[in-house]
Amino acid sequence: MVQVQVREWALRSLADLLTFRALRLLLQADVVVYDRLVSSEVVNLARREAERFYVGKERDRHCVPQEEISALLSRLAREGKRVARLKGGDPFVFGRGGEELDVLARDGVAYQVVPGITAASGCAAYAGIPLTHRDHAQSVRFITGHTREGRLDVDWSQLTSTRETLVFYMGRKGVGEICRGLKGAGRAGQTPAAIIENGTTARQRVVSGTLDTLAARAEREQVGSPSLIVIGEVAACHTLLSWFQPDAGATTVFPQPMPMSGAGSRAAAASAA
Amino acid sequence: MEHLPIYMQLHGREALVVGAGPVATRKAALLLEAGARVRLRAPEYSDASERLLREQPESISRDPGVYDTECLDRVAIVIAATDDAAVNRQVSEDCVARSIPVNVADQPELCSFILPAIVERGPLTIAIGSGGRAPVLVRLLRAKIESLIPTGYGRLADLAGRLRDRVRARFDHVNARRAFWERAFAGPATELALAGRMDAAEARLEQELADAATSTPGEVYLIGAGPGDPDLLTFRALRLLQQADVVVYDRLVSSEVVNLARREAERFYVGKERDHHCVPQEEISALLSRLAREGKRVARLKGGDPFVFGRGGEELDVLARHGVAYQVVPGITAASGCSAYAGIPLTHRDHAQSVRFITGHTREGRLDVDWSQLTSTRETLVFYMGRKGVGEICRGLKGAGRAGQTPAAIIENGTTARQRVVTGTLDTLAARAEREQVGSPSLIVIGEVAACHARLAWFQPDAGATTVFPQPMPMSRAGSRAAAASAA
Numbered sequence: 001m002v003q004v005q006v007r008e009w010a011l012r013s014l015a016d017l018l019t020f021r022a023l024r025l026l027l028q029a030d031v032v033v034y035d036r037l038v039s040s041e042v043v044n045l046a047r048r049e050a051e052r053f054y055v056g057k058e059r060d061r062h063c064v065p066q067e068e069i070s071a072l073l074s075r076l077a078r079e080g081k082r083v084a085r086l087k088g089g090d091p092f093v094f095g096r097g098g099e100e101l102d103v104l105a106r107d108g109v110a111y112q113v114v115p116g117i118t119a120a121s122g123c124a125a126y127a128g129i130p131l132t133h134r135d136h137a138q139s140v141r142f143i144t145g146h147t148r149e150g151r152l153d154v155d156w157s158q159l160t161s162t163r164e165t166l167v168f169y170m171g172r173k174g175v176g177e178i179c180r181g182l183k184g185a186g187r188a189g190q191t192p193a194a195i196i197e198n199g200t201t202a203r204q205r206v207v208s209g210t211l212d213t214l215a216a217r218a219e220r221e222q223v224g225s226p227s228l229i230v231i232g233e234v235a236a237c238h239t240l241l242s243w244f245q246p247d248a249g250a251t252t253v254f255p256q257p258m259p260m261s262g263a264g265s266r267a268a269a270a271s272a273a
Numbered sequence: 274m275e276h277l278p279i280y281m282q283l284h285g286r287e288a289l290v291v292g293a294g295p296v297a298t299r300k301a302a303l304l305l306e307a308g309a310r311v312r313l314r315a316p317e318y319s320d321a322s323e324r325l326l327r328e329q330p331e332s333i334s335r336d337p338g339v340y341d342t343e344c345l346d347r348v349a350i351v352i353a354a355t356d357d358a359a360v361n362r363q364v365s366e367d368c369v370a371r372s373i374p375v376n377v378a379d380q381p382e383l384c385s386f387i388l389p390a391i392v393e394r395g396p397l398t399i400a401i402g403s404g405g406r407a408p409v410l411v412r413l414l415r416a417k418i419e420s421l422i423p424t425g426y427g428r429l430a431d432l433a434g435r436l437r438d439r440v441r442a443r444f445d446h447v448n449a450r451r452a453f454w455e456r457a458f459a460g461p462a463t464e465l466a467l468a469g470r471m472d473a474a475e476a477r478l479e480q481e482l483a484d485a486a487t488s489t490p491g492e493v494y495l496i497g498a499g500p501g502d503p504d505l506l507t508f509r510a511l512r513l514l515q516q517a518d519v520v521v522y523d524r525l526v527s528s529e530v531v532n533l534a535r536r537e538a539e540r541f542y543v544g545k546e547r548d549h550h551c552v553p554q555e556e557i558s559a560l561l562s563r564l565a566r567e568g569k570r571v572a573r574l575k576g577g578d579p580f581v582f583g584r585g586g587e588e589l590d591v592l593a594r595h596g597v598a599y600q601v602v603p604g605i606t607a608a609s610g611c612s613a614y615a616g617i618p619l620t621h622r623d624h625a626q627s628v629r630f631i632t633g634h635t636r637e638g639r640l641d642v643d644w645s646q647l648t649s650t651r652e653t654l655v656f657y658m659g660r661k662g663v664g665e666i667c668r669g670l671k672g673a674g675r676a677g678q679t680p681a682a683i684i685e686n687g688t689t690a691r692q693r694v695v696t697g698t699l700d701t702l703a704a705r706a707e708r709e710q711v712g713s714p715s716l717i718v719i720g721e722v723a724a725c726h727a728r729l730a731w732f733q734p735d736a737g738a739t740t741v742f743p744q745p746m747p748m749s750r751a752g753s754r755a756a757a758a759s760a761a
Contacts, residue, residue, distance in 0.1 A: 015508065016507065016508050016509040016512075017507045017508075017509060017603065018507060018508060019499070019504065019505045019506060019507050019508075019605065020503075020504045020505070020506055020507075020508070020511075021502070021504040021505060023508070024504075090605075090609045090613075090619075091613070091618075092609065092612050092613055092617075092618040092619045092620070093609065093619050093620055093628065094620050095620075096622065097618055098618025098620075098621040098622075098624075098722070098725060098729070099621065099622055101616070101618070101729050102728070102729070105728055105729055110731070111731055112731060112732075113613040113614070113616070113731065113732075114505075114613065115500075115505065115605045115609040115610045115612070115613035115614075115688075116605070116609070117507065117578075117603045117604070117605060117609075118606075118609060121497075121578045121580065121581065121603040121604070121605075121606060121609075122603050124580045124603070125497075125578075125579070125580055125601040125602065125603035126601070126603075128589070128601070129580070130579075130580040130585055130586025130589070131578075131580045131581050131630075132580070132581055132582050132583075132586075132630075132632070133586040133587065134584065134586075134587055138631070138632060138634065138641070139629060139630060139631040139632065140581065140629070140630050141627060141628070141629040141630075141652075142619075142620075142627060142628050142629075143626070143627040144620070144626060144627065146626070153626070155649065158646060158648075158649055158652075160646075161643065161646055164629075164646075200603075234586070237586060240590070240593050241586070241589050241590070241593055243598070243599055243600060243601065244600075244601075
């Protein structure tokens with residue numbers, strides 16, 4: 001409990017997108033089982049006495065195999081413990097939450113599911129990129145690219161609609177192949193595209209371009225992990241709509257309103273960048 | 274509200290305590306802490322009361338004798354704590370007749386005011402009450418709050434009190450004063466105060482006061498309020514909502530969430546019914562822009578996520594064009610919320626490697642959707658549409674080649690106490706939704722994952738997701754909630 005307040009002042013921006021319900025259940029838990037993508041600030045919100053299990057998954061290198069994680073959750077719960085299984089983003093969007101529940105349901109273990117802000121929503125909000133927009137996109141698709149035999153396992157021919165936003169839950173390594181795949185299926189090289197690194201955090205970076213240029217730019221900027229790729233007309237909105245200044249944080253000071261003259265550094269960046 | 278919580282000024286005023294046992298003595302001590310001059314009326318005095326009388330002779334006095342109505346002359350407040358029920362009742366009736374606030378220990382029905390549990394940090398006082406219904410719960414809550422609030426808050430409140438007049442003189446408008454304090458209480462001065470470095474904290478605050486612009490900047494917070502359950506609001510949304518001067522909200526935002534705003538905040542309802550926009554989108558955007566340019570901090574609350582079918586982008590287009598500052602707070606979009614509470618994973622290694630969110634705007638009476646793009650069997654489709662669309666969606670997908678056996682579900686009032694999930698297939702869902710009279714708001718999920726509901730459902734709308742952690746289910750499958758929660 002004491003930890004909560006201390007953290008709250010120093011680091012609250014990092015737990016800022018947690019929901020009330022997530023915090024409450026986390027505070028009740030006897031055990032916390034968490035992934036690589038969960039910030040330590042969030043994990044530290046749990047009770048001091050709570051046991052902690054790190055089962056982090058690096059991409060392409062699962063530290064603890066999925067079956068073992070599910071078995072661990074089931075075992076701990078059957079020992080009578082209240083287990084908080086913390087996942088980055090939303091547990092039902094590429095979180096493999098369904099697989100874990102399959103095991104729990106089979107073992108007769110009770111559970112609850114708390115939805116989270118999925119990376120696409122979080123990154124889009126903090127990058128000023130609406131996922132849907134009357135003028136640009138009437139639908140949005142979240143795609144993960146598992147590699148199979150060294151190539152992305154994606155049916156590019158299904159991704160040709162110009163009125164749809166595509167969000168790839170993938171890092172920089174996928175950018176080149178995604179852009180080539182989409183162009184190969186007929187998408188224009190001028191289609192706007194952006195990659196968001198460390199979205200929503202103080203280290204957020206947004207690199208934007210087009211299907212023709214994004215791969216080279218991401219390479220040049222050495223975009224790292226975790227990152228997320230947004231493709232479609234809406235990606236161009238970043239220029240006009242971006243507001244988040246990673247240095248200042250979303251939570252610190254109020255930006256000043258932008259004087260119409262365009263003076264004032266923070267204000268200008270916050271309102272119109 | 275059972276009672277109106279107020280803080281009463283008692284400095285130098287006369288308070289009467291009837292009784293002089295241990296309980297009466299505790300009440301007298303509390304009144305003394307609040308600065309009252311206390312009279313203890315009793316025929317005899319307990320050791321505890323004698324001790325108190327000895328300790329603070331200047332502010333507490335003895336008034337020996339049994340209770341009679343003359344004791345009530347010139348008294349500002351009365352507490353009765355005798356072991357004689359008839360006397361307690363008499364005190365209560367006499368006080369009520371004279372409009373003197375009265376409290377009778379442990380008999381809420383005889384009280385015109387009740388005493389809350391108190392968490393005290395210097396001038397900062399938190400009162401907790403349950404209208405006399407659950408004193409133990411109040412005590413537990415108090416312990417929780419005690420543990421949450423550092424002692425430094427008392428010093429912080431003292432510091433704020435010292436600067437109050439100067440802050441008032443510096444800013445003409447109450448909004449500007451509030452903005453200054455909100456910045457101060459979230460900034461480095463506060464951290465210094467909490468760390469016990471009061472001189473540094475005060476110097477820092479004075480510097481900030483000197484540097485502060487005298488007019489408040491207006492700003493818009495575009496906030497996703499989540500899918501319905503107010504418990505799914507984020508902390509960031511709460512914080513911005515509570516500092517807003519104005520709240521502009523939609524039909525899909527629950528009243529619990531709107532009520533988290535400050536009491537004095539102006540509220541604008543611009544609710545959109547499907548097919549029947551109460552306020553046209555252009556007017557909403559113009560309203561936000563105008564309010565912010567008047568210097569107000571505007572919370573624009575939307576159901577779900579503002580960037581997923583929330584038309585948030587359109588509103589920001591206008592704000593950016595007008596040079597209005599804004600922030601965006603993502604929310605739990607309906608697809609995430611409903612799927613979590615319905616036990617339907619949107620992606621699943623065995624069933625779906627991608628998920629697509631689609632809204633079906635009708636154009637010339639038909640859905641404007643390219644069905645030929647929706648044929649992948651390894652993708653989950655989520656339609657942000659109500660029951661009216663189900664028939665056309667199922668027909669469209671079958672027309673494009675999807676199997677009639679493809680699982681499908683419609684979730685009504687997802688995440689709330691009124692959640693209902695109706696499942697079926699492309700062949701059967703429309704008829705079932707019709708038969709069950711599924712209403713609005715609702716969401717349609719199509720794909721193999723929809724079949725997971727039968728196995729993975731856990732949320733019991735009646736019990737709520739927010740009550741108790743379900744007990745782990747005994748392997749015997751006994752225990753109703755546990756069994757229902759885990760295997761439904």
